[in-house]
Amino acid sequence: MNGSQPVLRLDHVGFHRGRRAVLHDVSLGVRTGEMTALLGPNGAGKTTLLRLLLGLARPDSGQVWLDGQLMAHWSRREVARRIAYVPQGHAPLFPYSVRDIVGMGRLAEAPFAPRLRERDRDAVAHALAELSITHLAARAYTELSGGERQAVLLARALAQGGHILILDEPETGLDYGQKQRLYALLRRLAQRGHAIVATTHDPVQAARIFDRAILLRHGRVMEDGSAAALLVPVMLDRLYAPQGGSEE
Numbered sequence: 001m002n003g004s005q006p007v008l009r010l011d012h013v014g015f016h017r018g019r020r021a022v023l024h025d026v027s028l029g030v031r032t033g034e035m036t037a038l039l040g041p042n043g044a045g046k047t048t049l050l051r052l053l054l055g056l057a058r059p060d061s062g063q064v065w066l067d068g069q070l071m072a073h074w075s076r077r078e079v080a081r082r083i084a085y086v087p088q089g090h091a092p093l094f095p096y097s098v099r100d101i102v103g104m105g106r107l108a109e110a111p112f113a114p115r116l117r118e119r120d121r122d123a124v125a126h127a128l129a130e131l132s133i134t135h136l137a138a139r140a141y142t143e144l145s146g147g148e149r150q151a152v153l154l155a156r157a158l159a160q161g162g163h164i165l166i167l168d169e170p171e172t173g174l175d176y177g178q179k180q181r182l183y184a185l186l187r188r189l190a191q192r193g194h195a196i197v198a199t200t201h202d203p204v205q206a207a208r209i210f211d212r213a214i215l216l217r218h219g220r221v222m223e224d225g226s227a228a229a230l231l232v233p234v235m236l237d238r239l240y241a242p243q244g245g246s247e248e
């Protein structure tokens, strides 16, 4: 863990779905140069927490801070310039080309431009090359395999720029080699000064790859600390013990 100020922070955040509390008093900070894994059993609140970090949901109590300002004070476009998101299993209805999908990452920079400018095209080419998928540029996204799609969504996030990258279960559907390349890429981005946050259901890999782990259970932060220290069998047994119908 590094000692820098968090670029993204939840401060005593609570969130409800209808009358049910989904997150309770969650406080955490995300720092540049750091890879943070978010783990917890199904329904623990990981995706909800990501939505709050992305500014897509507003907390019922507490505050979300982005680059030292309340999230609510940033416009959607300003947020998109700072935070890129790689969602899970994204399947558009229309067969856009890979180049078009990655180009959509440039919309926050040039929302009204009729077509991509030269520097947008350069950013797209650079992102495709970084993910080693330049050869897929003209292919229809809808005709790609799951792993290829995941690489395209990552390229879109890279083309978008910004210093915070949030990923929802990014290793889903990837084979062993693709996973290793994904983790190496995330590490390179962290070393270049990105803050990386990813949910994962793979604690064994997360212990090896991530700097930090936040363990979420019943909508509360159970532990927050070094991934290697926290992601050990005794802790994982506690984290993934049957949740039952009520909170402990």
Ligand SMILES: Nc1ncnc2c1ncn2[C@@H]1O[C@H](COP(=O)(O)OP(=O)(O)OP(=O)(O)O)[C@@H](O)[C@H]1O
Residues within 6 Å of the ligand: 017, 022, 040, 041, 042, 043, 044, 045, 046, 047, 048, 049
């Ligand atoms: N649209 C919704 N309406 C009502 N409740 C919801 C909705 N989305 C999620 N929930 C509930 O909020 C809680 C947290 O869900 P969330 O999707 O954040 O969990 P998660 O940790 O991401 O789970 P998973 O690992 O299964 O993806 C769950 O109890 C879920 O049933």
